[in-house]
Amino acid sequence: xxxxxxxxxxxxxxxxxxxxxxxxxxxxxxxxxxxxxxxxxxxxxxxxxxxxxxxxxxxxxxxxxxxxxxxxxxxxxxxxxx
Amino acid sequence: xxxxxxxxxxxxxxxxxxxxxxxxxxxxxxxxxxxxxxxxxxxxxxxxxxxxxxxxxxxxxxxxxxxxxxxxxxxxxxxxxx
Numbered sequence: 001x002x003x004x005x006x007x008x009x010x011x012x013x014x015x016x017x018x019x020x021x022x023x024x025x026x027x028x029x030x031x032x033x034x035x036x037x038x039x040x041x042x043x044x045x046x047x048x049x050x051x052x053x054x055x056x057x058x059x060x061x062x063x064x065x066x067x068x069x070x071x072x073x074x075x076x077x078x079x080x081x082x
Numbered sequence: 083x084x085x086x087x088x089x090x091x092x093x094x095x096x097x098x099x100x101x102x103x104x105x106x107x108x109x110x111x112x113x114x115x116x117x118x119x120x121x122x123x124x125x126x127x128x129x130x131x132x133x134x135x136x137x138x139x140x141x142x143x144x145x146x147x148x149x150x151x152x153x154x155x156x157x158x159x160x161x162x163x164x
Contacts, residue, residue, distance in 0.1 A: 006123060021124070021148070028146055032139065035127040041088060042103070045117040057114065064110055066103070 001048050002079040003058040005066060008039035013071045042066060051078050083130050084161040085140040087148060090121035095153045124148060133160050 009015045015038060022036040044061070048054045058076045067074045091097045097120060104118040126143070130136045140158045149156045 008123070008125075024147055025143055030139070030143055030146075032129040033126055034129055037125040039123040039125070041090070041121040041123045043090075043119040043121070044115055047114040047116055057112070061107055061112055064112075065106055 001051065001054045002043060002045050003054055004077040004079060005042045005044070005058060005062060005074055006039060006077070007042070007062075007067055007072050007074045008037060010071055010073055051080060054078050083133065083136045084125060084127050085136055086159040086161060087124040087126070087140060087144060087156055088121060088159070089124070089144075089149055089154050089156045090119055092153055092155055133162060136160050 009018075018036050018038040021038060022033055025033055025036075044058065046054050046057055048057055055076055055078050058078075062074050062076065063069070091100075100118050100120040103120060104115055107115055107118075126140065128136050128139055130139060137158055137160050140160075144156050144158065145151070
């Protein structure tokens with residue numbers, strides 16, 4: 001079963017990388033950008049057939065390593081049909 | 083209008099960062115992982131009300147800066163209701 005984990009910096013956290021990307025786009029002439037956020041996406045294929053267990057397993061990986069919950073928010077999406 | 087851009091390394095490209103994450107998870111006792119891919123996600127709020135134009139605008143930004151199409155694949159999702 002595959003789980004997709006989306007990780008974004010919390011809204012109130014300043015993200016210098018997102019700022020740099022926005023500035024580069026502006027410099028290239030893209031002036032219609034109001035806001036830009038950059039996040040990480042981790043797609044994991046887990047050896048687990050139960051949806052709830054897969055979710056729990058992903059949540060545990062997030063808490064133990066993948067997400068820094070002080071500065072990041074995350075969401076877990078279990079991809080059923082894969 | 084918001085567009086979400088998902089960027090992943092192409093399947094055939096070796097991704098040392100993904101490998102390192104997988105190894106760290108293994109070291110923490112997570113042994114059910116078959117495969118792990120790491121990608122980027124960029125959420126851009128564009129000053130544009132037409133869905134097709136927003137998509138085109140995002141595509142142009144991908145081609146000019148955001149995506150290295152030699153080693154990365156991308157998909158653009160226009161978020162209609164935001």
